[in-house]
Amino acid sequence: MNVKTLSMMAGVGGAMLLAAPSQADFTGMVAERIMMDNAGNAIPDNFVTLRIYATFSDASDRGIGIVGSPSNPLSWMVSGGTFFDSAVGTDGPPLDALLGLPGLESLSYDSWITIGNNAGPTAGLTIAPGTGMTDGNGTINGATEWNGGHLADSATNSAWTRTPDDPLTLAGDGLRVLVAQLTVAADSADGSDVEVNGTMGVLIQEGGVNSEVAGTFTYIPAPGALALLGLAGLAGTRRRRA
Numbered sequence: 001m002n003v004k005t006l007s008m009m010a011g012v013g014g015a016m017l018l019a020a021p022s023q024a025d026f027t028g029m030v031a032e033r034i035m036m037d038n039a040g041n042a043i044p045d046n047f048v049t050l051r052i053y054a055t056f057s058d059a060s061d062r063g064i065g066i067v068g069s070p071s072n073p074l075s076w077m078v079s080g081g082t083f084f085d086s087a088v089g090t091d092g093p094p095l096d097a098l099l100g101l102p103g104l105e106s107l108s109y110d111s112w113i114t115i116g117n118n119a120g121p122t123a124g125l126t127i128a129p130g131t132g133m134t135d136g137n138g139t140i141n142g143a144t145e146w147n148g149g150h151l152a153d154s155a156t157n158s159a160w161t162r163t164p165d166d167p168l169t170l171a172g173d174g175l176r177v178l179v180a181q182l183t184v185a186a187d188s189a190d191g192s193d194v195e196v197n198g199t200m201g202v203l204i205q206e207g208g209v210n211s212e213v214a215g216t217f218t219y220i221p222a223p224g225a226l227a228l229l230g231l232a233g234l235a236g237t238r239r240r241r242a
Contacts (some may be wrong), residue, residue: 025056025057025058025061025204025206026054026055026056026061026202026204026206026213027055027056027057027175028054028055028215028216028217029052029053029054029055029198029200029202029215029216029217030052030053030055030176030217031050031051031052031053031182031196031198031217031218031219032050032051032053033048033049033050033191033219033221034049034050034051036108037099037100037107037108037109038096038099038118038119039096039099039100039108041099041100041105041108043108043109044109045189045190045191046185046186046188046189046190046191047084047109047183047184047185047186047191048081048183048184048186048191048194048196048219049108049109049181049182049183049184050181050182050183050184050196050219051118051178051180051181052178052179052180052181052182052198052217053176053177053178053179054176054177054179054202054204054215055171055175055176056171056175056176056177056204057175058171058175058206059170059171059172059173059175060170060171061170061171061204061205061206062164062169062170062171062177062204062205062206063115063116063169063171063176063177063179063202063203063204064115064161064162064163064164064169064203064204064205064210065115065159065160065161065162065202065203066113066115066159066160066161066179066180066200066201066202066203066215067158067159067161067200067201067202067203067212068147068148068154068155068156068157068158068159068200068201069156069157069201069212070156071201071212071214072199072200072201072202072212072213072214072215073147073155073156073199073200074147074148074154074155074156074158074199074200074201075145075146075147075155075198075199075200076145076146076147076182076196076197076198076199076200077144077145077146077196077197077198078144078145078184078194078195078196078197079144079193079194079195080184080186080187080188080191080193080194080195081184081185081186081187081188081191081193081194082141082142082143082144082184082185083111083140083141083142083143083144083146083182083183083184083185084109084110084111084141084183084184084185085110085111085133085139085140085141085183086106086107086109086110086111087106087141088103088104088106088107088110089106089107089110089111089112089133090112090120091112091113091127091131091132091133092112092113092114092120092121092122092125093110093112093114093117093118093119093120093122093181094107094110094112094119094120095119095120095121096119109183110181110183111133111140111180111181111182111183112133112180112181113127113131113132113133113160113179113180114160114178114179114180114181115160115161115162115166115168115169115177115178115179116162116166116167116168116169116170116177116178117168117178118178118181124162124163124166124168125160125161125162126159126160126161126162127159127160128149128157128158128159128160130149130150130151130154130157130158131148131149131154131158131159131160132149132150133146134149134150142185160179161203164205164210169205179202182196184196191221192221194219194220194221195218195219195220196217196218196219197216197217197218197219198215198216198217198218199214199215199216200214200215200216201213201214201215202214202215
């Protein structure tokens, strides 16, 4: 499979994305930083929470699943921090009703996997044995690389999928399908030094035909977002001096 690289700006809070294969309808992977959870609770500045999407050019295309396979090993790596996984979370997205509750605050920026939905329950999502927010050394929490699960061969033998007829697999008007939320506990106070890179296999359906394609993404803070953070800090300094 021939893969070409392009760059684009995307994301809430700003992100530079590098991705994209040569398929006509699957257009690549996108990582967007979110600053609030589904209920409007703010995510602490030193946690970089990314929503990872498979993107398409046709609303009828489907993102069926994510896999680690021999041809497309699964490997997500971070610099400028370590991955974060909430001790009160699960492998799937939490119920919106739980967000912001006392003792459950970290669910807002938990790391999880999904196909299509950004809130529980995860009915219909099939997670292969050994796949989850763990790596070969245990939990993803505090790690700098995640390969899909806790088995030695997780990078080439992990998967989370939905059946092709599940409505949540449709690209729809947004032309994309959510596949994960990934959070980094940044070394810096604002996450400005965080970079995340990911490779994986993406199971798709185009024109009724299922196939696996290579998916890659790179997240780095966009220059515009860093400038805005700098201006906000300057304004705060001026107010304090006043």
